[in-house]
Amino acid sequence: MAVEALGSTPRVRVVPWNDPVVRGWVFQIVVVGLVGALAWYLVSNTMDNLARQKIASGFDYLGREAGFEIGDTMIEYSPASTYARAIWVGILNTLRVAVLGIILSTILGTFLGIGRLSPNWLLSKICEWYVEGFRNVPLLLWLFLFYKLISEAFPGPRQAISTLWGSVFLSNRGLYFPVPMADPIHKWMAVALLVGILGAIMQHRWAKKRQEATGQPFPSISAGIGVALGMPIAVWLAAGAPSSMSWPALKGFNFEGGTVIQPEFTALLVGLVLYTSAFVAEIVRSGILALHKGQSEAAAALGLSRGQAMRLVLLPQALRVIVPPMTSQFLNITKNSSLAIAIGYPDLVASINVTINQTGQAIENVLLIMAAYLTVSLSISAFMNWYNKRISLRER
Amino acid sequence: MTDVAPVGERRQLAPPVDDSGALGWIRRNLFSSWANGITTVVLIVAVGWILSWFLEWAVFTANFTAASGSECRAQGACWAIVGEKWRYIFFGSFPYEQHWRPLFAVIAMLAMLILSSDRRMWNWRLIVIWGVGSFITFLLMFGEIHLPLSLFLFVALAVGAVGLILRRNIGAAGEMNAYRALAAIGLAGLVLRIAGILPAWSLAIAPLSYVETNLWGGLPVTLILATYGLVFAFPYGILLALGRRSELPLIKGLCVGFIELIRGVPLISLLIMASVMLPLFLPSGVTFDKFLRAQVAVILFAGAYIAEIIRGGLQSLPKGQFEAADAMGLNYVQKTALIVLPQALRVVIPPLINTFIGFFKDTSLVLIIGIFDFLNTANQALVDPNWAGFPGEIYLFAAFIYFIFCYSMSRYSKRLEIELNRGTRR
Numbered sequence: 001m002a003v004e005a006l007g008s009t010p011r012v013r014v015v016p017w018n019d020p021v022v023r024g025w026v027f028q029i030v031v032v033g034l035v036g037a038l039a040w041y042l043v044s045n046t047m048d049n050l051a052r053q054k055i056a057s058g059f060d061y062l063g064r065e066a067g068f069e070i071g072d073t074m075i076e077y078s079p080a081s082t083y084a085r086a087i088w089v090g091i092l093n094t095l096r097v098a099v100l101g102i103i104l105s106t107i108l109g110t111f112l113g114i115g116r117l118s119p120n121w122l123l124s125k126i127c128e129w130y131v132e133g134f135r136n137v138p139l140l141l142w143l144f145l146f147y148k149l150i151s152e153a154f155p156g157p158r159q160a161i162s163t164l165w166g167s168v169f170l171s172n173r174g175l176y177f178p179v180p181m182a183d184p185i186h187k188w189m190a191v192a193l194l195v196g197i198l199g200a201i202m203q204h205r206w207a208k209k210r211q212e213a214t215g216q217p218f219p220s221i222s223a224g225i226g227v228a229l230g231m232p233i234a235v236w237l238a239a240g241a242p243s244s245m246s247w248p249a250l251k252g253f254n255f256e257g258g259t260v261i262q263p264e265f266t267a268l269l270v271g272l273v274l275y276t277s278a279f280v281a282e283i284v285r286s287g288i289l290a291l292h293k294g295q296s297e298a299a300a301a302l303g304l305s306r307g308q309a310m311r312l313v314l315l316p317q318a319l320r321v322i323v324p325p326m327t328s329q330f331l332n333i334t335k336n337s338s339l340a341i342a343i344g345y346p347d348l349v350a351s352i353n354v355t356i357n358q359t360g361q362a363i364e365n366v367l368l369i370m371a372a373y374l375t376v377s378l379s380i381s382a383f384m385n386w387y388n389k390r391i392s393l394r395e396r
Numbered sequence: 397m398t399d400v401a402p403v404g405e406r407r408q409l410a411p412p413v414d415d416s417g418a419l420g421w422i423r424r425n426l427f428s429s430w431a432n433g434i435t436t437v438v439l440i441v442a443v444g445w446i447l448s449w450f451l452e453w454a455v456f457t458a459n460f461t462a463a464s465g466s467e468c469r470a471q472g473a474c475w476a477i478v479g480e481k482w483r484y485i486f487f488g489s490f491p492y493e494q495h496w497r498p499l500f501a502v503i504a505m506l507a508m509l510i511l512s513s514d515r516r517m518w519n520w521r522l523i524v525i526w527g528v529g530s531f532i533t534f535l536l537m538f539g540e541i542h543l544p545l546s547l548f549l550f551v552a553l554a555v556g557a558v559g560l561i562l563r564r565n566i567g568a569a570g571e572m573n574a575y576r577a578l579a580a581i582g583l584a585g586l587v588l589r590i591a592g593i594l595p596a597w598s599l600a601i602a603p604l605s606y607v608e609t610n611l612w613g614g615l616p617v618t619l620i621l622a623t624y625g626l627v628f629a630f631p632y633g634i635l636l637a638l639g640r641r642s643e644l645p646l647i648k649g650l651c652v653g654f655i656e657l658i659r660g661v662p663l664i665s666l667l668i669m670a671s672v673m674l675p676l677f678l679p680s681g682v683t684f685d686k687f688l689r690a691q692v693a694v695i696l697f698a699g700a701y702i703a704e705i706i707r708g709g710l711q712s713l714p715k716g717q718f719e720a721a722d723a724m725g726l727n728y729v730q731k732t733a734l735i736v737l738p739q740a741l742r743v744v745i746p747p748l749i750n751t752f753i754g755f756f757k758d759t760s761l762v763l764i765i766g767i768f769d770f771l772n773t774a775n776q777a778l779v780d781p782n783w784a785g786f787p788g789e790i791y792l793f794a795a796f797i798y799f800i801f802c803y804s805m806s807r808y809s810k811r812l813e814i815e816l817n818r819g820t821r822r
Contacts, residue, residue, distance in 0.1 A: 027644065032646050048680065052680060119428055120425070137798045138760040140760045141774075362672040373665065
């Protein structure tokens with residue numbers, strides 16, 4: 001009886017203003033309406049202002065001549081190039097410093113994090129003070145300090161410090177060093193390098209499979225490096241070892257020839273790497289500390305050395321804890337590289353800032369900045385999520 | 397059995413050499429193995445070399461008393477520049493003879509922060525501390541404060557409305573009537589004010605001369621931007637976090653979109669947006685103080701980050717808490733404000749302090765749009781041609797001040813984390 005009554009309970013009738021579903025929709029419509037009204041108000045104001053100040057709108061300006069110099073470019077660029085090209089140069093510069101920064105700060109931060117856990121008291125204290133010192137001071141201050149130190153403490157080009165038998169020059173204009181003259185064989189060397197890397201990866205897989213099957217280890221890392229580097233060298237030798245170099249030499253007030261690492265780039269990269277590695281070190285340390293103590297004891301009981309235990313047992317497991325916060329550090333490096341504008345490295349924000357000042361089209365340009373950073377950020381998160389899934393514990 | 401000596405004749409074994417005294421400590425921590433010993437020696441040599449070089453530069457050959465930069469040349473550090481410039485670095489272009497005002501404003505803000513760090517104050521006292529502290533700070537900085545009538549009316553309306561919702565079915569009849577009266581007075585007054593029937597009265601408190609915000613500089617600017625950035629971003633971050641956890645699809649979509657958009661772009665792009673786009677957004681004739689624009693950008697930015705932290709706290713609450721609140725017949729606002737938030741916020745206080753440290757450092761970015769925060773005044777101190785060429789000294793001094801602030805806050809956050817977890821740790 002009772003069960004039947006429960007089963008056939010008629011739906012409770014509620015007045016519409018007490019029905020949670022109706023209320024929910026009314027509330028949502030009101031909020032979206034308010035946000036929409038605010039947006040409409042701002043947009044209509046903007047339209048008025050743009051019309052009154054006679055500022056053009058649209059992205060036509062991208063095709064016009066930029067007319068400004070960029071000091072440090074990875075691709076061909078001159079003031080006669082278009083704004084689109086100038087912005088592309090900026091994006092490439094941002095990516096260059098971000099990628100290098102991510103790689104270097106991961107390596108340095110991992111060593112610092114492991115160093116903080118070292119049984120050597122002195123080493124762990126030094127690592128601790130490094131971390132505390134760098135992360136408690138704004139990045140921008142470090143950038144200014146390094147930039148001013150490079151541009152004021154190093155001598156001018158005429159008194160440049162020259163080392164390695166006069167082939168490398170260090171001055172406040174940057175570090176000049178010789179590079180090989182452009183040669184068609186370089187393209188084939190790059191292809192050979194790619195083939196070599198692919199070969200190394202396949203070799204590593206084969207070695208892993210053999211070790212799992214037979215227990216016989218194979219020095220796959222050194223062999224892999226040998227294959228990857230050997231291929232391009234073999235191609236170079238086969239082409240008759242073309243070895244003409246472009247040497248830097250003092251001409252007038254600056255050097256010509258060779259290639260240069262600009263002081264702005266150096267200061268930015270050094271600042272980003274030193275600052276971020278302090279955060280990476282904390283992440284690595286807490287990742288290792290999160291592991292059960294039995295893991296390192298079991299590794300020691302198996303007769304592994306401390307280094308082996310770290311490399312083969314502890315770090316692979318700690319990675320699962322480390323990867324998610326590491327992702328946000330990688331995003332931070334990318335976003336923090338925008339501080340370049342303060343020391344004059346021509347990154348994306350710097351290029352766009354000049355463009356805003358010249359064209360007056362703030363809205364389009366700010367939209368471009370946001371689109372570019374969102375693309376990079378989302379790509380990094382997507383890659384790291386994929387990696388995180390790959391290394392995460394597979395449970396049945 | 398044979399090697400146990402009879403009682404009374406038992407030989408006293410010497411303690412193991414390894415574990416006692418300073419020598420034992422050194423052996424255990426510095427020379428436990430060959431590799432360890434080599435590491436120690438290399439590190440001692442390296443640290444000693446760097447330290448001796450640094451001390452030579454910073455202390456032994458340093459000049460503390462030079463009257464101008466040219467007297468300092470070709471020596472070690474020139475700390476005289478810090479002695480010459482410290483007032484500018486701390487207070488910027490604030491009128492020189494009035495420097496006591498930003499000084500006391502900084503002291504008031506520090507007192508406010510230190511008092512708030514005491515857990516015994518985490519109740520109604522916080523509102524009093526922040527109300528009085530903020531009033532003193534801005535009175536000192538501006539020199540005069542105008543409190544318009546509509547502000548009082550708005551506060552009355554807000555207190556009344558919040559009281560009515562929060563104390564519904566809980567408060568006594570008299571209390572509820574007080575809220576009703578407050579809300580009614582506030583609403584009626586605001587309507588009359590907007591209709592133009594009430595005149596634009598305002599209460600002026602002006603004991604000091606007025607100083608506009610573009611003369612502000614140095615430490616007070618950094619402290620104000622970071623502190624009030626977080627204070628205003630906090631309620632709005634809570635709303636964003638609640639919206640992101642909401643079951644209403646449109647609200648959730650709006651909040652997720654906003655949070656991810658802000659977190660995906662650098663703070664600089666928001667600051668540039670605030671400085672070049674905000675004037676375009678407003679109707680013509682309405683101008684917006686540059687300082688306020690930067691503050692708005694910092695608040696927008698901070699809100700998205702705070703929302704994500706608070707979401708973590710909300711997710712850590714067991715479902716039973718929500719269900720129990722529903723079973724008690726509390727409405728959504730009561731459930732959130734009385735049951736959910738007090739527990740969720742307790743969990744996220746340490747990460748919130750870490751966020752505050754981050755913003756304290758990140759406010760240095762406002763120098764890009766020409767605001768004279770602490771780092772920017774330090775930067776400007778280098779421009780003086782009489783004292784050109786000593787960036788290291790000034791930047792090390794500024795770094796030292798930043799370090800003191802950030803390091804003490806991070807220590808506090810660590811201690812607090814342990815204290816707050818004491819109840820839940822087994």
